[in-house]
Amino acid sequence: MADARQLDVGEIRAQDRAHVWHPMVQHRTLEHRDLMVIHKGKGTTVVDAEGREFLDAYAGLWNVNVGYGRREIAEAVYEQMLQLSYYPHLHVNLPAAKLASRLADLLPGDLNHLFFSNSGSEANETALKIARQYGRQKYPGENRFKVIGRYQGYHGFTFGAMSATGQVARRAGFEPLMPGFLHVNPPYSYRGGKKLTYPDGGAECANEVEEVIVREDPATVAAVIAEPIIGGGGVIIPPDGYLPRLREICDQYGVLLILDEVITGFGRTGKLFAAEHWGVVPDVMTIAKGVSSGYLPLGACAVTPEVFETFMGEPDEHREFSSVSTYGGHPVCCTAALANLDILTAERLWVNSAEVGAYLLDGLQRLDSPFIGEVRGKGLMIAVELAAKNGEMLDSARVAAVQAGILEHGVIVGRMSHVMHGPESIFFLAPPLILTRLEADRIVSAFETGLKRIS
Numbered sequence: 339m340a341d342a343r344q345l346d347v348g349e350i351r352a353q354d355r356a357h358v359w360h361p362m363v364q365h366r367t368l369e370h371r372d373l374m375v376i377h378k379g380k381g382t383t384v385v386d387a388e389g390r391e392f393l394d395a396y397a398g399l400w401n402v403n404v405g406y407g408r409r410e411i412a413e414a415v416y417e418q419m420l421q422l423s424y425y426p427h428l429h430v431n432l433p434a435a436k437l438a439s440r441l442a443d444l445l446p447g448d449l450n451h452l453f454f455s456n457s458g459s460e461a462n463e464t465a466l467k468i469a470r471q472y473g474r475q476k477y478p479g480e481n482r483f484k485v486i487g488r489y490q491g492y493h494g495f496t497f498g499a500m501s502a503t504g505q506v507a508r509r510a511g512f513e514p515l516m517p518g519f520l521h522v523n524p525p526y527s528y529r530g531g532k533k534l535t536y537p538d539g540g541a542e543c544a545n546e547v548e549e550v551i552v553r554e555d556p557a558t559v560a561a562v563i564a565e566p567i568i569g570g571g572g573v574i575i576p577p578d579g580y581l582p583r584l585r586e587i588c589d590q591y592g593v594l595l596i597l598d599e600v601i602t603g604f605g606r607t608g609k610l611f612a613a614e615h616w617g618v619v620p621d622v623m624t625i626a627k628g629v630s631s632g633y634l635p636l637g638a639c640a641v642t643p644e645v646f647e648t649f650m651g652e653p654d655e656h657r658e659f660s661s662v663s664t665y666g667g668h669p670v671c672c673t674a675a676l677a678n679l680d681i682l683t684a685e686r687l688w689v690n691s692a693e694v695g696a697y698l699l700d701g702l703q704r705l706d707s708p709f710i711g712e713v714r715g716k717g718l719m720i721a722v723e724l725a726a727k728n729g730e731m732l733d734s735a736r737v738a739a740v741q742a743g744i745l746e747h748g749v750i751v752g753r754m755s756h757v758m759h760g761p762e763s764i765f766f767l768a769p770p771l772i773l774t775r776l777e778a779d780r781i782v783s784a785f786e787t788g789l790k791r792i793s
Contacts, residue, residue: 345387350375362755379406382770382777384750392745395769395781396752400569400601400719401627404681405770411633411677418673427454427667434667437675441629441640444679446611447619449640453659454667458600458626459494461637462563465596465622466498467661468641469561472594475648475657482560482593486550488524490571490757493563493598502563505571508756520554522546524568525576528712528723540579548587561594561622562587566612569601571757572764573721575714581616588621594645596622600637601719604628604682605771608692608717615716621645628682634674635665687771691717694773701782702767707789709736711763718771722785724763732763736792741765743788749781 354375355368363373375387382405384394397403404411418433425431434454442450453468455461466485473482487493489504500508501515504524509515525543551559566581568574588595597620602612606628609615613623622645626637651657665671681687695717702713702722709732711725724732724740737753744751744765752766767781 345375345377347375347387350387381405381407382773391748393749393769393777393780395749395767397768397770398632399627400606400752400766400768401632403604403606403628403687403771404631404678404685405772408631408633408678408681410681411631411674414673414677415634415670418670422669424665424668424670426664428662431667431669431672433669433672433676437672437679440676440679441625441638444610444683445623445640446613448642449619449623450643451641451646453639453641453661454672455637455639455663456635456665456668456671457494457637458598458624459496459499459637460663460666461600461624461626461639462493462499462502462596462598463496464639464661464663465563465598465624466502466561468622468639468645468659469594469596471659472645472648473560477557477592480557482558484518484520484554484559486520486522486547486559486562488564488568489521490524490526490574491563491565491568491598492570492757493565505757507759520550522550524571524574525580526568526572526574527577528714540577540581541583543577544580544583544587547584548591551587551591551593556591556593559591559593561596563596563598565598565600565602566615566618567602567607567716567719569719570754570766572723572754573715573719573766575716576616578616581613581618585618585620594621596620596624598624600624600626601768604679605688605691606717606719606768608688608695610688612716629678630671630675631678631682633678634668634671636668636671636675682771685772688717690773691771694718694775694778695720697775698767698773698778698781701778702785705782705786705789709740709789709792715767718767718769718773720767722765722767724765731761733761734763737761737763739791740785740788743791744784747780747784747787749784751781751784 376384377387378385385391438452487502487504491504493499493502501519504521603625623640630636649659699715709724711723713722726732754762754764
């Protein structure tokens, strides 16, 4: 790897401007501002090509759970590339088989059959396809194709996953989307006008799902899809009665419950999986991000034996899952995930996530600023929601000023984007699960610095 001092940063930026199309970026703004050129990373720290170090309090994109630069993963991947770099998953490869077995042991309940893909979006796309085919095969004569999601929820960039997504601003440029997708309100007490408390508030909010199922006719509804904690839509944590009630509703009407643990899985919330906070086991669970900590792309969709058995039959019945992924179950990606899980479980990083996450949350909640509306989180998944004096979302200019102050303090944070129309003033914290209390103090100090920039 080239030393940062040997890099021609100007040339790199010129190549990037000329040829790279960045996601979620208005390229016109790059005429008068520069993106960072991230050069390397170690632990919780990334370094740009000009030698500046930053604490990455967003873990890439919610996903570098074990931290940067873990040699164990790199070495395992290297050895696997030499042994078998690729073979399609129409046959067996050792890393994918071992990973499926390992995940079946780690996942909640009896989620023990896995279909591999390349990302969280593809995992959710797979789950939606499974739900529709399952509905037709489980309930012949019915047309169970509808899927109920939540506003502000996010499930991916592919067309099915985007149709399930409830972030209206992110969907607008691609509409009309796929038919059959419906949305209900999220359990968002801060913006919902009332506190949703246990047990009535959670059940009340979940009951909207039942109302939609009944109105639409249960014989037309295939699944409900939900993040246990909504991530990019605001780190919205449901009251304790919500997910158990959602499970009851799905059972009552024979509807599959899909839990999207792409962000929340693998220790992010202080449990190995967020569903464990509420003792809920879904019919289908989607995973990605933390399964490999971003070292290589990997996603998966896990189902219960009851769901899996619905796809069994004679060859001429054509009940098999009619989907394929060229790179699904890639032996090198699965090897990275196995090495990543070795680190995650040996170091019990969900425990550190719970402990340091609570410490960080407390520090942020103690900040004295008239512009902090609410600080909420579980584990190392935290939102800092800024608000104007009238309680509305803070304007974009002041939010940008706060973020610039945080960055100048050497800390990278996430920020809500393209979720809703109008100002979006929620910052996201999802640092690597190896975060220390000293680093948590640094994050709090960075927010204090950023908030002092606005009035």
